[in-house]
Amino acid sequence: xxxxxxxxxxxxxxxxxxxxxxxxxxxxxxxxxxxxxxxxxxxxxxxxxxxxxxxxxxxxxxxxxxxxxxxxxxxxxxxxxxxxxxxxxxxxxxxxxxxxxxxxxxxxxxxxxxxxxxxxxxxxxxxxxxxxxxxxxxxxxxxxxxxxxxxxxxxxxxxxxxxxxxxxxxxxxxxxxxxxxxxxxxxxxxxxxxxxxxxxxxxxxxxxxxxxxxxxxxxxxxxxxxxxxxxxxxxxxxxxxxxxxxxxxxxxxxxxxxxxxxxxxxxxxxxxxxxxxxxxxxxxxxxxxxxxxxxxxxxxxxxxxxxxxxxxxxxxx
Amino acid sequence: xxxxxxxxxxxxxxxxxxxxxxxxxxxxxxxxxxxxxxxxxxxxxxxxxxxxxxxxxxxxxxxxxxxxxxxxxxxxxxxxxxxxxxxxxxxxxxxxxxxxxxxxxxxxxxxxxxxxxxxxxxxxxxxxxxxxxxxxxxxxxxxxxxxxxxxxxxxxxxxxxxxxxxxxxxxxxxxxxxxxxxxxxxxxxxxxxxxxxxxxxxxxxxxxxxxxxxxxxxxxxxxxxxxxxxxxxxxxxxxxxxxxxxxxxxxxxxxxxxxxxxxxxxxxxxxxxxxxxx
Numbered sequence: 001x002x003x004x005x006x007x008x009x010x011x012x013x014x015x016x017x018x019x020x021x022x023x024x025x026x027x028x029x030x031x032x033x034x035x036x037x038x039x040x041x042x043x044x045x046x047x048x049x050x051x052x053x054x055x056x057x058x059x060x061x062x063x064x065x066x067x068x069x070x071x072x073x074x075x076x077x078x079x080x081x082x083x084x085x086x087x088x089x090x091x092x093x094x095x096x097x098x099x100x101x102x103x104x105x106x107x108x109x110x111x112x113x114x115x116x117x118x119x120x121x122x123x124x125x126x127x128x129x130x131x132x133x134x135x136x137x138x139x140x141x142x143x144x145x146x147x148x149x150x151x152x153x154x155x156x157x158x159x160x161x162x163x164x165x166x167x168x169x170x171x172x173x174x175x176x177x178x179x180x181x182x183x184x185x186x187x188x189x190x191x192x193x194x195x196x197x198x199x200x201x202x203x204x205x206x207x208x209x210x211x212x213x214x215x216x217x218x219x220x221x222x223x224x225x226x227x228x229x230x231x232x233x234x235x236x237x238x239x240x241x242x243x244x245x246x247x248x249x250x251x252x253x254x255x256x257x258x259x260x261x262x263x264x265x266x267x268x269x270x271x272x273x274x275x276x277x278x279x280x281x282x283x284x285x286x287x288x289x290x291x292x293x294x295x296x297x298x299x300x301x302x303x304x305x306x307x308x309x310x311x312x313x314x315x316x317x
Numbered sequence: 318x319x320x321x322x323x324x325x326x327x328x329x330x331x332x333x334x335x336x337x338x339x340x341x342x343x344x345x346x347x348x349x350x351x352x353x354x355x356x357x358x359x360x361x362x363x364x365x366x367x368x369x370x371x372x373x374x375x376x377x378x379x380x381x382x383x384x385x386x387x388x389x390x391x392x393x394x395x396x397x398x399x400x401x402x403x404x405x406x407x408x409x410x411x412x413x414x415x416x417x418x419x420x421x422x423x424x425x426x427x428x429x430x431x432x433x434x435x436x437x438x439x440x441x442x443x444x445x446x447x448x449x450x451x452x453x454x455x456x457x458x459x460x461x462x463x464x465x466x467x468x469x470x471x472x473x474x475x476x477x478x479x480x481x482x483x484x485x486x487x488x489x490x491x492x493x494x495x496x497x498x499x500x501x502x503x504x505x506x507x508x509x510x511x512x513x514x515x516x517x518x519x520x521x522x523x524x525x526x527x528x529x530x531x532x533x534x535x536x537x538x539x540x541x542x543x544x545x546x547x548x549x550x551x552x553x554x555x556x557x558x559x560x561x562x563x564x565x566x567x568x569x570x571x572x573x574x575x576x577x578x579x580x581x582x583x584x585x586x587x588x589x590x591x592x593x594x595x
Contacts, residue, residue: 034417034499038425040409041473048465049432049440056443069449113338121332126338133346136577138527140545144552145349148559154361156348162362190342244434251436254529258549272438279442280534286456292439300437 005105046149057296065285078290087266087274095270098256099249105189106239106245109197115230117197118204128201135194143258143307146187150174174260177267184268188255192248196241203237204230243306249300257264271295353377353563367437376564385565387540388547394457395532395543396525398463400518403472408514409478414503426477433470437530440466448535455537460547461533468521475520479513480506519576526573544569 022171060078062071082088103246117128134142149157150173158170211229220228253272256262262269262277269277271291345368352360355374359366414422444466448459484505490503505512529545536542542550548565551557 031417031419034413034577035419037409037413038418041406041413042425044406044427044469045432048462048469049435052440052443052447053435054465055446057441059442059446064446069446114337116331116335116540119331119335121328122331123336127335130339130343133343135337136573137346138545138569138573140527140529140548141349141570144548144562144566145345148352148554148563149345149348152322153557154363154559156365159364190345247434247436251438253438257533258529275438275441276534277529279445279519285442285446288443292442295436296439303431 056289057293060293062286064285079287082290090269091274092271098270099246102188102249103183103245106193106196109193111200114197114200117201132194132198134191139254142191153306170296175264178266180260180264184256184259201235205232208235239310348395349563349566353567355560376560380561383401388542388544392526392543396522398461399468399525400521403468404518404519407455407472407476410473411480414477415480429470429473433474437467455541459535460532464525464528468524472517472521475517479510483509518579519580522572
């Protein structure tokens with residue numbers, strides 16, 4: 001999951017630098033002690049993250065025997081097979097549809113709901129907690145509940161839609177090749193739009209009231225207040241939110257694996273699900289690693305683009 | 318007068334709109350809760366009714382009589398194990414990153430952020446090989462190791478910002494007064510960041526509790542399944558009962574909600590307020 005966290009106060013930042021200097025004056029020994037304290041963390045990072053990551057990258061160049069797990073170097077063989085076939089490109093296209101489609105819906109819905117929940121109305125505090133509820137649900141719960149809601153035999157949605165005459169007979173939302181991707185996007189949007197709401201609402205509450213008062217005195221309409229004050233103030237949080245959601249949706253394995261498993265007939269087979277199927281459905285670990293490598297390259301391009309567009313997030317120190 | 322009236326109408330219109338939306342968003346959850354208390358005949362009744370005629374507890378009884386508690390304990394053990402390891406490492410690391418200065422610090426912080434955003438599915442294949450080689454397939458250790466890959470960068474990043482947000486005057490004063498760094502850490506720093514540590518621990522617990530990807534690949538027997546895997550596998554069985562599935566969904570959600578409620582209360586009090594005044 002992807003919950004947000006604590007904030008960094010400016011005072012704390014400056015204080016940390018000051019204390020660091022204070023200790024630095026006591027000699028270089030403190031620097032050594034500080035670095036030593038980091039050692040277990042660095043070791044754990046290498047063991048469970050950097051090591052496996054490097055191993056995964058290298059594995060893309062190997063063929064892995066199914067039972068013995070013996071590896072044999074095959075050069076670019078895996079990549080040729082992956083890039084030469086249609087499955088990878090198909091999965092990339094579906095991943096982009098899933099990511100961009102979901103992103104647009106999440107952002108529109110998220111910003112709209114944040115603006116709504118920022119207004120004064122009765123029971124606002126309770127409404128806010130309830131609106132972010134789907135985001136707190138375990139993923140397996142969210143998908144199980146939606147499978148039940150959209151169930152072709154007894155699902156409430158099909159019953160309601162047939163009752164009002166929108167559809168003539170129950171629909172298999174996750175089993176129709178034309179509908180499956182759209183259904184999966186809708187479920188994912190329902191689950192994660194509250195993340196956008198939380199991010200935007202937090203920023204909305206910090207826009208200085210005076211800006212609106214001044215605009216109102218000048219006779220600015222509600223629309224122009226939104227375009228000229230609200231939107232520019234939201235700019236940076238919007239960029240970060242789009243970036244994070246893009247990465248997380250691009251790599252979302254759980255939602256699709258639990259709802260459709262990539263089917264029907266590869267209609268929802270995104271790159272993460274393809275990695276899983278190649279590796280653990282077909283026991284082609286080398287091919288799976290090659291797809292993972294290609295995904296990693298795509299992601300790195302995205303990271304570079306983001307850091308190039310904005311100031312680095314990690315530059316808080 | 319008419320202005321006040323307009324405002325009143327506006328408030329009520331907003332109230333209706335907001336609550337209609339909230340109800341629509343919450344409907345799947347209401348339906349989940351209602352379905353979990355319906356008997357098998359009511360579940361498949363056409364047309365379906367929102368509320369059950371009587372509170373039917375059979376789904377929960379069947380659920381708790383099955384493998385539920387076994388999976389529940391597995392989930393608890395894996396999530397707690399992950400949290401303990403990750404919090405000890407993260408506290409050390411955050412203290413080092415925020416209270417000392419040495420070369421490579423900034424690069425380390427950026428690396429943590431990068432790995433925090435890093436997708437789990439890319440680690441799946443290499444982790445699988447490592448787990449096979451370590452001969453810990455289908456054990457708690459396999460899942461703890463795998464969950465560390467996302468819980469550790471997340472916790473370290475969060476703890477680092479908590480450590481940064483704690484004012485340093487008290488620490489400085491103690492150091493000037495000649496307190497050892499050891500005493501300083503345990504008596505001054507740790508109590509001040511404790512709320513942050515607890516919150517981070519809860520977040521990490523929820524993350525691990527929610528893991529489906531790793532648990533589905535790195536467990537092979539029924540008795541090692543965690544709750545998400547157990548429920549997902551049961552949902553795919555042909556004779557799966559929706560009433561029991563909804564009861565299971567409610568039961569997995571409740572601990573998460575309790576933790577979030579605790580988190581919300583926990584985050585409010587500001588322990589520093591008193592300490593910095595002087």
